[in-house]
Amino acid sequence: MPASKSPVIETRGLRKVFRDFWRRPTVEAVKGLDLTINDGEVFGLLGPNGSGKSTTIKMLLGLLRPTAGTIRVLGSAPDDTHAKACIGYLPEVSHLHTFLTPRETLMYYASLFGLSRAQAVQRTRELLAMVDLEHAADRAVGGFSKGMARRVGLAQALVNAPRLLILDEPTSGLDPIGSREVKDLVCALAKGGVTVLMTSHLLADVEDVCDRVAILDRGVLCAEGKIADLLRQPDAVRFEVEGLDEPDAAAVRAELEARTGRRVRQEYPAMSLERYFLQVVARDGQQRTFAMAPFLGATLSAPETDPTPTSNSLPMT
Amino acid sequence: MPSKLLHRFFAASARRIGGVTVLAVRAALRTRTVAALLVLLAACVLVLPGVVKGDGTPEGELHILLTYTLSFAFGILCLATLWAACALFAAEIDSARIQLSAVKPVRAVEFWVGKWLALLVMNAVALLVVYAGVYAQVHWRMCRDGWEVIERPVSRHVARPLLPTPREEAREIFADLQARDQLPSGYSERTILRVLEQKAHEKYSEIPPGGRQAWRFQLRRPLHIGEVIAARMRFETEYNTRTQVSGICRLSCVETGRAVEVPLDDFTLKEIEFVVDARAFGQIPTEGVRAFELSFMHTSDPKRAAGLLLRFRKDVALLTPGGSFWMNMLRAAAVHWSVLALLAAFGLALSVCFSLPVAAFVATMLLVLTMVGNSVVQVVSEEDAQKWRNRAGVLVSRVVHSATRRALQAKPLAALTNGERIDTDMLRTSLGWNALLFPLLLAAASCAVLRRRELADTE
Numbered sequence: 001m002p003a004s005k006s007p008v009i010e011t012r013g014l015r016k017v018f019r020d021f022w023r024r025p026t027v028e029a030v031k032g033l034d035l036t037i038n039d040g041e042v043f044g045l046l047g048p049n050g051s052g053k054s055t056t057i058k059m060l061l062g063l064l065r066p067t068a069g070t071i072r073v074l075g076s077a078p079d080d081t082h083a084k085a086c087i088g089y090l091p092e093v094s095h096l097h098t099f100l101t102p103r104e105t106l107m108y109y110a111s112l113f114g115l116s117r118a119q120a121v122q123r124t125r126e127l128l129a130m131v132d133l134e135h136a137a138d139r140a141v142g143g144f145s146k147g148m149a150r151r152v153g154l155a156q157a158l159v160n161a162p163r164l165l166i167l168d169e170p171t172s173g174l175d176p177i178g179s180r181e182v183k184d185l186v187c188a189l190a191k192g193g194v195t196v197l198m199t200s201h202l203l204a205d206v207e208d209v210c211d212r213v214a215i216l217d218r219g220v221l222c223a224e225g226k227i228a229d230l231l232r233q234p235d236a237v238r239f240e241v242e243g244l245d246e247p248d249a250a251a252v253r254a255e256l257e258a259r260t261g262r263r264v265r266q267e268y269p270a271m272s273l274e275r276y277f278l279q280v281v282a283r284d285g286q287q288r289t290f291a292m293a294p295f296l297g298a299t300l301s302a303p304e305t306d307p308t309p310t311s312n313s314l315p316m317t
Numbered sequence: 318m319p320s321k322l323l324h325r326f327f328a329a330s331a332r333r334i335g336g337v338t339v340l341a342v343r344a345a346l347r348t349r350t351v352a353a354l355l356v357l358l359a360a361c362v363l364v365l366p367g368v369v370k371g372d373g374t375p376e377g378e379l380h381i382l383l384t385y386t387l388s389f390a391f392g393i394l395c396l397a398t399l400w401a402a403c404a405l406f407a408a409e410i411d412s413a414r415i416q417l418s419a420v421k422p423v424r425a426v427e428f429w430v431g432k433w434l435a436l437l438v439m440n441a442v443a444l445l446v447v448y449a450g451v452y453a454q455v456h457w458r459m460c461r462d463g464w465e466v467i468e469r470p471v472s473r474h475v476a477r478p479l480l481p482t483p484r485e486e487a488r489e490i491f492a493d494l495q496a497r498d499q500l501p502s503g504y505s506e507r508t509i510l511r512v513l514e515q516k517a518h519e520k521y522s523e524i525p526p527g528g529r530q531a532w533r534f535q536l537r538r539p540l541h542i543g544e545v546i547a548a549r550m551r552f553e554t555e556y557n558t559r560t561q562v563s564g565i566c567r568l569s570c571v572e573t574g575r576a577v578e579v580p581l582d583d584f585t586l587k588e589i590e591f592v593v594d595a596r597a598f599g600q601i602p603t604e605g606v607r608a609f610e611l612s613f614m615h616t617s618d619p620k621r622a623a624g625l626l627l628r629f630r631k632d633v634a635l636l637t638p639g640g641s642f643w644m645n646m647l648r649a650a651a652v653h654w655s656v657l658a659l660l661a662a663f664g665l666a667l668s669v670c671f672s673l674p675v676a677a678f679v680a681t682m683l684l685v686l687t688m689v690g691n692s693v694v695q696v697v698s699e700e701d702a703q704k705w706r707n708r709a710g711v712l713v714s715r716v717v718h719s720a721t722r723r724a725l726q727a728k729p730l731a732a733l734t735n736g737e738r739i740d741t742d743m744l745r746t747s748l749g750w751n752a753l754l755f756p757l758l759l760a761a762a763s764c765a766v767l768r769r770r771e772l773a774d775t776e
Contacts, residue, residue, distance in 0.1 A: 116332070
């Protein structure tokens with residue numbers, strides 16, 4: 001849980017109307033959005049296609065201008081360069097310069113942050129190691145697979161060691177291992193005090209890493225809150241017992257039904273497909289997570305608990 | 318402390334600008350367009366002088382090398398610069414690649430300057446290569462054909478006769494016409510003065526057979542002992558009268574009182590030039606001499622010969638040593654570079670406002686309009702300008718002319734071909750307006766647009 005609760009992102013009555021060439025309104029993408037994201041939070045912005053997620057993010061980054069409403073990012077207007085110096089952004093499509101190599105790409109973005117050459121070289125080396133692209137550091141990005149390009153995109157988003165990281169569909173195009181690594185990275189960054197705003201179509205990804213979520217639909221904020229609060233089923237209780245054989249399980253079930261007078265459902269929880277996949281193609285997934293630690297700072301350490309919670313483990317009440 | 322902060326601010330800003338510049342240069346070097354451009358320039362420098370037939374004289378060869386080759390290469394670079402500049406922002410915005418850069422702490426002006434500098438660097442390299450290629454060709458031909466000293470390319474200071482400026486002359490004529498109540502009706506004072514000034518600038522004066530004309534000169538740089546001075550006159554004569562012309566040129570040094578007379582009998586060329594050693598003017602002081610008088614007496618037979626026509630302001634000149642030819646070529650390259658800097662700034666300004674096809678189209682149209690407009694202003698008469706069907710065209714041409722007059726007033730190739738030193742004033746004016754003031758204005762306008770423009774779309 002974050003120690004401080006000061007808002008990093010704050011929008012009030014945010015509206016965005018797109019217009020055609022003749023300035024006639026074509027679509028209202030965001031309708032009066034009030035959103036507050038606090039320091040150190042991992043916040044998920046969810047919604048179907050065309051719900052206004054990317055438009056909201058682009059307004060937060062100053063790439064689009066709001067039709068109405070106010071935006072404060074890190075206490076400043078979105079186009080303030082001081083605020084921009086503390087933001088990392090990974091767009092839905094990486095939009096990299098295809099003629100550059102990953103090393104040149106990272107050096108370029110480091111220069112935009114005003115880093116000295118020595119700093120830029122050092123940071124580039126660390127980031128290339130972090131995203132496991134040292135072997136392809138001097139090949140043109142144009143020849144990369146989508147997943148590799150995504151890794152370069154992710155590295156550029158971290159080139160300034162940001163206070164606020166905005167990730168638009170961060171796991172899009174990544175294989176399950178890459179996807180897991182990104183989620184681990186987000187968790188590690190959040191532990192280091194970085195505020196993360198992410199959007200994703202993959203709800204499981206959001207559920208894995210986010211503290212709070214907001215659901216947008218047709219530009220309207222439909223729900224917002226902690227995942228635990230939103231997903232809680234107050235009238236149900238679930239127990240998980242390891243190593244219970246069939247007769248004992250039947251006895252426990254009969255006892256519970258007798259005591260409560262309600263029907264008790266018995267399940268054998270399965271691991272998630274993602275976890276199963278990671279076990280099958282284990283390789284060095286964990287090692288890579290640890291490799292991120294030096295870059296993220298000395299305060300970071302390896303996750304204490306299993307970072308792959310199963311999707312059927314609901315909180316007990 | 319504040320100076321330390323300021324230093325850190327500028328260092329960071331310089332790194333951002335440098336980053337944008339390096340990216341743009343890399344983008345250029347890693348595309349086939351630049352390779353194609355280099356092939357075109359190489360063909361221009363190496364092939365064109367061999368294809369275009371000269372008159373066989375060293376002067377003719379020099380003319381082809383300096384005028385055709387350099388103009389062609391400069392034309393290619395102009396178009397390439399303009400279109401490349403149009404693409405720099407527009408293509409990045411269209412492909413959404415600018416989004417990743419725009420969310421970084423880069424100011425609009427840093428973006429703009431970075432891209433502009435990239436074009437300047439590329440143009441500087443291209444111009445140096447082209448000029449070096451042409452210089453090498455000149456040198457090679459000079460050695461191969463054994464050009465005489467007088468035929469070799471030179472760089473000389475030019476002194477024009479001391480005459481009232483065209484504006485002063487126009488005012489004088491205007492006052493005279495006004496006093497005699499002979500001002501043309503239906504035209505404003507401004508229009509009349511403009512026409513009179515244009516006419517004064519291009520005015521031909523006649524030296525009839527038996528007539529004499531003298532001009533005073535004040536050299537900017539004094540003539541020293543051991544140096545030579547050349548007098549040059551260009552006549553506008555009918556072809557069939559040239560063979561019957563004869564005259565006497567007299568060049569005298571006002572400070573020493575000594576003169577040199579050169580008889581010119583049956584000269585057949587439009588242009589005459591003769592060189593006089595400074596020692597011919599007697600004892601020249603160590604600080605040199607500056608004041609000269611040149612006179613021409615037309616001694617042809619009045620019954621057979623026609624009068625000689627000269628534009629005093631343009632056709633009569635004294636020429637003194639003005640550095641080496643290759644330094645003059647460098648100055649010409651600098652003037653061309655300044656024009657390319659302006660085109661780059663102009664293209665970038667359009668690139669910020671429009672998509673690539675629109676920006677390229679508008680840029681090309683405005684380029685054509687500038688060329689046409691400047692020609693129209695030179696040839697259109699005031700009577701034609703008054704006709705209703707010409708009014709809009711003439712107005713546009715005049716606006717274009719006045720907007721581009723300063724940018725295009727330097728004529729480096731004409732100076733190079735004529736062996737005239739591109740003086741510091743011309744260089745300063747060209748660099749000041751084309752590579753500094755105009756780009757500054759365009760940068761301010763571009764940055765204002767860039768700050769207001771949305772760099773993402775609905776996607």
